[in-house]
Amino acid sequence: MKEKAPDAATVLAEVTSIEKDIVSIRRQLHANPELSNNEIETSKFVADYLRGLGIEVREKVGGNGVVGLLEGSEPGNVVALRADMDALPVTEEVDLPFKSKKSGIMHACGHDTHAAMLLGAAKILSRHRADFPGSVKFLFQPAEEDGGRGGAKPMIEDGALENPKVDYVFGLHISNPYPSGTFALREGPLMAAPDAFKITITGRGGHGSEPEDTIDPIFVSYQVYGALQGISSRMVKQTEPFVISVCSVHSGTRNNIIPDVAVMEGTIRTLNEKTRSKAKKLVAQLAESTCKSLGATCKVEFKEDAYPVTVNDPATTRRVIEVLKTIKGTRTIETDVILGGEDFSRFLQLVPGTYYFLGTINPKKGCVYPNHSSKFKVDEDVLKLGSTSLVMLALEFTGNKTSHDKE
Ligand SMILES: [Zn+2]
Numbered sequence: 580m581k582e583k584a585p586d587a588a589t590v591l592a593e594v595t596s597i598e599k600d601i602v603s604i605r606r607q608l609h610a611n612p613e614l615s616n617n618e619i620e621t622s623k624f625v626a627d628y629l630r631g632l633g634i635e636v637r638e639k640v641g642g643n644g645v646v647g648l649l650e651g652s653e654p655g656n657v658v659a660l661r662a663d664m665d666a667l668p669v670t671e672e673v674d675l676p677f678k679s680k681k682s683g684i685m686h687a688c689g690h691d692t693h694a695a696m697l698l699g700a701a702k703i704l705s706r707h708r709a710d711f712p713g714s715v716k717f718l719f720q721p722a723e724e725d726g727g728r729g730g731a732k733p734m735i736e737d738g739a740l741e742n743p744k745v746d747y748v749f750g751l752h753i754s755n756p757y758p759s760g761t762f763a764l765r766e767g768p769l770m771a772a773p774d775a776f777k778i779t780i781t782g783r784g785g786h787g788s789e790p791e792d793t794i795d796p797i798f799v800s801y802q803v804y805g806a807l808q809g810i811s812s813r814m815v816k817q818t819e820p821f822v823i824s825v826c827s828v829h830s831g832t833r834n835n836i837i838p839d840v841a842v843m844e845g846t847i848r849t850l851n852e853k854t855r856s857k858a859k860k861l862v863a864q865l866a867e868s869t870c871k872s873l874g875a876t877c878k879v880e881f882k883e884d885a886y887p888v889t890v891n892d893p894a895t896t897r898r899v900i901e902v903l904k905t906i907k908g909t910r911t912i913e914t915d916v917i918l919g920g921e922d923f924s925r926f927l928q929l930v931p932g933t934y935y936f937l938g939t940i941n942p943k944k945g946c947v948y949p950n951h952s953s954k955f956k957v958d959e960d961v962l963k964l965g966s967t968s969l970v971m972l973a974l975e976f977t978g979n980k981t982s983h984d985k986e
């Protein structure tokens with residue numbers, strides 16, 4: 580960090596002075612959520628706001644992505660800060676004055692807060708452009724919830740990490756499992772590779788009174804379901820974080836018709852490539868052999884381009900922890916691995932960096948429901964802490980020295 584760069588207490592005070600703006604941006608985005616790959620108004624809002632701060636803006640980066648570039652006072656590292664912008668197909672059940680105006684769409688994962696916190700950080704950093712070297716890139720990403728191609732990959736393909744080339748990347752997620760004001764992170768693997776699968780079982784339908792003349796795909800799907808559960812209990816190392824869940828089974832139309840087809844969909848979560856490919860192979864093998872033994876046929880498909888494992892660079896993350904610890908009113912803890920997936924992983928595959936969580940559990944304010952719940956509610960008092968952390972990471976990593984070197 581440069582001598583002139585403000586310390587954590589100063590940054591927190593400056594962010595607190597614009598806290599109202601950050602909250603109001605968040606509320607505006609919350610009331611007007613947009614689904615993955617449809618973030619038209621949100622990205623326009625973000626681009627206009629950045630331009631208003633004198634930040635150079637590129638729009639339509641890999642779809643609805645927005646990249647802002649803020650150059651510092653002299654050459655130095657390029658630090659990218661990322662916020663996702665998309666909402667979920669959930670009907671909001673929280674009674675707020677800024678409740679979603681769009682029925683069936685809700686910012687239930689808190690990406691509205693991510694965009695607001697990053698815009699707040701951009702505002703503070705734009706005032707300090709003379710006080711840090713290098714540049715800060717603001718990556719506003721669409722389609723994180725998409726789960727397949729996502730939004731990070733198209734942005735990368737469209738040059739988001741080039742010109743200038745990014746040296747470090749950081750991303751922040753507001754997260755329910757942790758208390759308000761707690762930063763949670765870990766070195767190395769943090770989140771899983773989420774592989775979605777679909778098994779289509781084709782039997783031979785007929786009358787419900789004569790199952791002996793049919794190949795009942797519902798019965799077959801029940802056997803396949805049981806076989807798949809054996810993967811986690813019998814075929815994967817028990818010390819390894821692993822999940823397989825069948826989350827949807829569809830078949831049939833009424834009580835006395837045995838259908839022709841049953842479709843099962845589910846997800847596998849793994850933290851390393853070896854287990855991942857083993858589990859995918861087992862799903863296909865077990866489904867196919869079970870179906871075959873019962874006279875049915877089956878087709879097993881995996882969603883292409885699944886997100887990779889999210890891996891935090893150890894050295895960078897240790898430095899991030901030191902920075903976070905300087906922010907008054909917060910606590911930094913090491914979290915367990917999480918078997919959710921995140922396409923921030925795509926940035927981390929190419930650039931060292933850290934993904935970290937900011938807790939928002941606050942029972943006094945009713946902020947107790949998990950992300951993706953229709954009752955998910957954010958403790959807005961933590962937004963200033965998130966913005967402060969993003970500013971501090973930008974200041975720290977644009978310079979070549981660590982805060983320890985300074986002393
Ligand atoms: Zn989510």
Ligand SMILES: [Zn+2]
Nearest residue numbers: 688690723752
């Ligand atoms: Zn999310």
